[in-house]
Amino acid sequence: METGLTRRGFIRLSASAAAGVYFSGLFKIVSAAEPQPSFTFAYISDTHLYARSPEHRFIRNFERAIDDANSLEPQPDFILFGGDLAQLGQKEELELGKEILSRLKAKTYMMVGEHDWYLDMGEKWRELFGKDRYSFDHKGIHFVVLNSVIEEDFWTARKMSPMERMKTVAGLDNSVQGRFMVGEEQRAWLKDDLAKVKKDTPLIVFSHSPLYKYYRPWNFWTEDADEVQAILTPYEKVTVIHGHTHQVLTNRIKNITFHGMLSTAWPWPYAPEGLPQYTQQMDRADPFNRFDACGWGTADLLKIGQVDKKYYLWDRNPMTITYERVASGVIPQPPDNFHSGASY
Ligand SMILES: [Fe+2]
Ligand SMILES: [Fe+2]
Numbered sequence: 001m002e003t004g005l006t007r008r009g010f011i012r013l014s015a016s017a018a019a020g021v022y023f024s025g026l027f028k029i030v031s032a033a034e035p036q037p038s039f040t041f042a043y044i045s046d047t048h049l050y051a052r053s054p055e056h057r058f059i060r061n062f063e064r065a066i067d068d069a070n071s072l073e074p075q076p077d078f079i080l081f082g083g084d085l086a087q088l089g090q091k092e093e094l095e096l097g098k099e100i101l102s103r104l105k106a107k108t109y110m111m112v113g114e115h116d117w118y119l120d121m122g123e124k125w126r127e128l129f130g131k132d133r134y135s136f137d138h139k140g141i142h143f144v145v146l147n148s149v150i151e152e153d154f155w156t157a158r159k160m161s162p163m164e165r166m167k168t169v170a171g172l173d174n175s176v177q178g179r180f181m182v183g184e185e186q187r188a189w190l191k192d193d194l195a196k197v198k199k200d201t202p203l204i205v206f207s208h209s210p211l212y213k214y215y216r217p218w219n220f221w222t223e224d225a226d227e228v229q230a231i232l233t234p235y236e237k238v239t240v241i242h243g244h245t246h247q248v249l250t251n252r253i254k255n256i257t258f259h260g261m262l263s264t265a266w267p268w269p270y271a272p273e274g275l276p277q278y279t280q281q282m283d284r285a286d287p288f289n290r291f292d293a294c295g296w297g298t299a300d301l302l303k304i305g306q307v308d309k310k311y312y313l314w315d316r317n318p319m320t321i322t323y324e325r326v327a328s329g330v331i332p333q334p335p336d337n338f339h340s341g342a343s344y
Contacts, residue, residue: 037300037308039139042069042106044296045082045243046263048115049100051092057290058087061264062100065296068312070105076298077138079106082243082261083113083149083208089166091124098128109136113208113243114149114180114219118169119162122147133186135193141202141301144193146186148207148222148242151178172218179216179223180209187224191231202237202305210242210260212253215271220245232256237305247293248311250321251276257326259299259309267293277331280321282313291315 047062069079081101086093094116101108110129112122122132132147154177155165168177182190197203205211211228214220222228232238238256246268249260258276267285275281285293291314300308306323313319 038303039077040072040298040300041078041080042072042076042296042298043080043082043241043261044069044264045261046084046113046246046265047097048084048087048263048265049093049097050087051090051096058265059096059100061291061294062097063103064291064314065264066100066103068296070103072298075106077106079104079108080145080206080241081108081110082206082241083111084115084243084263085110085113085125086116088163088170089116089119089124094124094128109143109145109206111145111206111208111243112147112149114169115166117147117149119166133189139301141204141305142194142197144190144203144205146182146190146205146207148182148209148211149180150183150186151180154178179221180219181223182207182211182228183224187227187231190228194231194235197235199234200236202301203232203235203239204299204307205232205238205240207240207242209244210249210251210258211240211256212251212258212276213274214245214249214251214276215274218268218271220271220274229253229256239299239307241299241307241309248280248282248313248319248321249276250278250280250309250326252278252326252329257307257323259307259321262293262295262297262311262313264294264296278326280319282316282319286315289315 044065048058049062050056050058085097112125112132116125126132133145135142135144151169160168168174209222210220211222212225233254233256236255240256240258241261242258243261245260246263246266247260247270251258269284270281282293293313295311295313297312298310302308302323308323309321311319
């Protein structure tokens with residue numbers, strides 16, 4: 001422990017940096033000239049719960065993220081859950097997820113992932129959590145939560161059971177399922193929702209799949225991403241934060257900045273092609289360490305209406321992807337301290 005800090009102590013220090021506390025050594029020095037956030041929210045995503053035993057590692061990892069988020073001082077304004085709460089959409093998994101989420105101190109907003117949806121087409125999820133798409137305003141920012149995992153019906157003609165449908169969507173390379181979409185009906189809802197929003201109001205959109213086309217064989221892809229982007233680009237300040245890809249991931253298309261969320265359950269490797277050049281890559285996960293390359297994160301809302309994204313990688317140094325760096329178009333190089341095995 002080079003710094004003498006505990007992990008939780010570090011998280012507290014990170015939060016206090018926003019309040020003007022400076023620290024050095026292993027960590028970045030925060031200069032007085034840097035914009036301070038107007039507020040912070042946190043995310044937890046892709047817990048993939050199996051309701052098997054309370055000792056299952058995915059449950060314990062989720063509880064670790066809850067504990068970490070509850071340790072933030074000051075508390076974030078809210079926590080966004082990024083989807084894939086369950087592994088196979090079963091009611092026991094979703095109910096367990098709701099129970100664990102109820103331990104969070106901060107208000108929680110929910111988003112749905114494909115693992116939550118395709119056993120009963122979202123019936124249980126909606127019963128527990130409400131609408132799968134909605135918007136809200138918070139401190140001058142307009143937030144939108146989308147269901148981006150809609151697929152065309154591939155199951156009826158094949159006479160699939162609900163579990164066959166669920167497992168097909170949960171799988172990667174298969175020629176059976178379609179592509180994730182926001183869909184025409186929801187795009188019309190989005191247009192209508194944004195019609196009342198001024199063009200200079202900052203927008204933050206949450207989607208489970210990335211709202212761009214990264215790598216189709218793994219469903220790191222939203223089929224109607226171009227149409228959704230066209231709805232968003234007239235707005236001056238747009239950030240999309242998504243789950244599903246389980247990795248540090250950054251992109252910028254026109255004026256839209258995209259950030260991925262970490263998973264608490266497992267990290268996906270980077271796809272063999274299509275990785276956005278703006279991404280500062282994580283090292284490969286240590287397969288012998290169940291926490292490695294997993295984690296959670298926060299987003300600092302800068303006064304300019306843009307986002308600095310923090311990735312709290314367990315058992316590694318945290319990473320901050322600043323808006324300034326992404327907007328400058330500089331292709332990132334790995335920092336000196338960007339290696340697994342660091343403890344804090
Ligand atoms: Fe996931
Ligand atoms: Fe997913």
